[in-house]
Amino acid sequence: MEVGGMDSRQANRHESQQWRLNGMHQALSLVECETPRELRLCCCDILRRDWGFEWVQCLYIDGDGRWLAIDDADARLDCDDFRHPFAHAIRQETGMTLALGEARSRLDHPDFQRDVAELPVHWRLRILPLRARDEHREWLGVLAIAGNAVFLDERLDSPDFHAFETLVCRLWAALSRRCGERSQRVHLQNSLAQLNTRDRRRSMCEQMAVDILGQSDAIQRLRHQVVRAAETNLAVLLQGETGTGKDRVARAIHRFSARGNGPFMAINCAAIPETLLESELFGHIRGAFSGADESREGLIAQADGGTLFLDEIGDMPLALQAKLLRVLESGRYRPLGAGEERRADMRLIAATHQPLRERIQDKRFRADLFYRLGQFPVTLPPLRERRGDIPELANAFVRDFCHREGREELTITSAALRQLRDRDYPGNVRELKNLIDYACAMSPPGEDIGPMALPGEGVSSESPLDAVTAETDTASVRDLRRAVREYEASVIRQRLLYYDGNRTLAAASLGVPKRTLAHKCQQMELDAK
Structure with missing residues (x-):
């Protein structure tokens, strides 16, 4: 032992x-x-x-x-x-x-x-x-x-x-x-320590208030979300009604992110034909298709090291959705006609006003792409949920108009601001800006912007009978049908002018289908987009 x-x-x-x-x-x-x-x-x-x-x-x-x-x-x-x-x-x-x-x-x-x-x-x-x-x-x-x-x-x-x-x-x-x-x-x-402190985030929100205007609770929550989104490299999906400022929010996320010094590339998926959209995104090599006389980099390559913003992504064709999903998952893409894949380090921000979940049910949008895009979802509030911000927005738009048009400074009256707060805004902030531009243009030099310079709901606050009376001597009317057609044409013309030729918004404000408005424009030979 x-x-x-x-x-x-x-x-x-x-x-x-x-x-x-x-x-x-x-x-x-x-x-x-x-x-x-x-x-x-x-x-x-x-x-x-x-x-x-x-x-x-x-x-x-x-x-x-x-x-x-x-x-x-x-x-x-x-x-x-x-x-x-x-x-x-x-x-x-x-x-x-x-x-x-x-x-x-x-x-x-x-x-x-x-x-x-x-x-x-x-x-x-x-x-x-x-x-x-x-x-x-x-x-x-x-x-x-x-x-x-x-x-x-x-x-x-x-x-x-x-x-x-x-x-x-x-x-x-x-x-x-x-x-x-x-x-x-x-x-x-x-x-990283500074970025994660409360003071740093508060400072960023204050800087962001220059671009994303408003002091309402809804807009302050939005700015806080934008700061959090900027701290990450996650894909961001901006959702909200048309005219709520999705492009401005996307640029703010890029500016305050670690990629702020990199490129910011943007494209509206609904504004480019399907046959050209793939080339715009992925690029092509010489001879890839008829008319491709030289190689061209797409937006994905141009956004390397920065941010790619895809507006109205709900209108992207299904075939392209599958290719975009691969880029998000692997960081690799293939230009049209190329034999080898390339790599891009970019951050994606997408935006839409369409209900993507309904489009998924209708098989017009891929569910896997939706969940990949929605790593950091942000919903922009409509203007009706932040009416307290209307005075600040209106005054900012007045200053912008004067600077842009070289006009002397204008002031908007309290009565005009009260009228603005009581309006409906189906076009949200974009509609408010167009309305202010119109009021500035209609205000004589040296005079304040008063209620009379503002059009009513849509174009005029007058009733149809008042409008006819104002524009036409009713005693001289000899053809009722012609007078009605002329009045209808006048209303449609002014409404299209107000919405900068946008038939969708004009039709919605008049309570008629877009197709009906387009037919009337063709009949009356009205110039519209």
């Missing part, structure tokens, strides 16, 4: 000495690394060779702090995409342990599913966010290790592994500073 005890102690002492010797060799290998990249690759090799882990990944936060990347790999992971557990661990500032079988069924991130697809379902995945162990405490990256649950816990919870992890983090931080990365890391941490 005594001899056996001595043999056991000697064996343990020998194993301990061997482990310490291996630890010294590991530390020496790490210390000899000259760059952060070399250190990460060496760390993974040691964990596989000496620690016995079969699956190891070491990811680093790139220079601008927006991506987690792997050395010698093209794939990048968005730090704001919380669906991926690596990004979630960084933002939560804590390690995670996942059972792979459960993770495969619950987590829907395609890159994560691809990376762990071939790993045994009974394994566990340990995710360790790595942070500098000095006074700066900047984030470095993520270490992910998978293996048998018992083996994983035994090794990773040991003091030796904690010492190994500490050494890696200290060396990584030192090498980062030596290679010029430290200043970028510190700047990133300071920027």
Whole structure:
């Protein structure tokens, strides 16, 4: 028994000495690394060779702090995409342990599913966010290790592994500073800290009030949503009635985002024929189709590093919807006629006034695209829900008109403002702007804008009989049908003028179908768009 005890102690002492010797060799290998990249690759090799882990990944936060990347790999992971557990661990500032079988069924991130697809379902995945162990405490990256649950816990919870992890983090931080990365890391941490504070968001909302006017509760909630949307890289879906300012909100999201210095490309999907829309978005190479005399970049390529805004996306053809979905999921696209795919790093903002859920039921819009676009949904309030903002909007539109037309400053009276607050606005803010432009144009120089300068609901507040009386001497009427036709033509002409030739809005304000209005315009030879 005594001899056996001595043999056991000697064996343990020998194993301990061997482990310490291996630890010294590991530390020496790490210390000899000259760059952060070399250190990460060496760390993974040691964990596989000496620690016995079969699956190891070491990811680093790139220079601008927006991506987690792997050395010698093209794939990048968005730090704001919380669906991926690596990004979630960084933002939560804590390690995670996942059972792979459960993770495969619950987590829907395609890159994560691809990376762990071939790993045994009974394994566990340990995710360790790595942070500098000095006074700066900047984030470095993520270490992910998978293996048998018992083996994983035994090794990773040991003091030796904690010492190994500490050494890696200290060396990584030192090498980062030596290679010029430290200043970028510190700047990133300071920027993220400022962005996430309440004061920073309040400041951004105040700056945004210059472009998104109003102090109502509805508009303040909207500005708060825009700030939150700008903090992420998620796809944004703007919904709301026509004329509520979706284009202005899209530009604000871009301006206050990390991509604010990048390009902002916009297109109205309803304004371009289906045959040309694909080329506008994806571009084409020379000879791709008849008339393609030279290659041309599409808006997706032009928006690389910035934002692409697709207005009226509800009118996009189904075939293009499928191609757009692939771009959103993979970041890759193929120009017309090209043989190889290309990559674009862009943020997508889409807008529509149409009820997309109803279009999905009618099989005119893809449900998978709708859910992909709606990662960050924003609904813009109609003007009737923010009537308190009408005076501020009206005065801003007056100033804009005077600046644009070179007129002396105009003032709108309180009586005119009261009349504006009592109106209905099917065209929302756009209708209010057109109304103010009309009133400014009708106001003589040097006079305030009063109620008489404002048209009534639509064009005139007069009754039909008053309008006929005002324009025609009723005693001279000899042909009633002709007089009615002339009055009807006058009303339609003025209504089209008011809505800048938009037959849809004009028809809605008159209470007739658009097709009926178009027929009357053709009969009366009225010039309209």
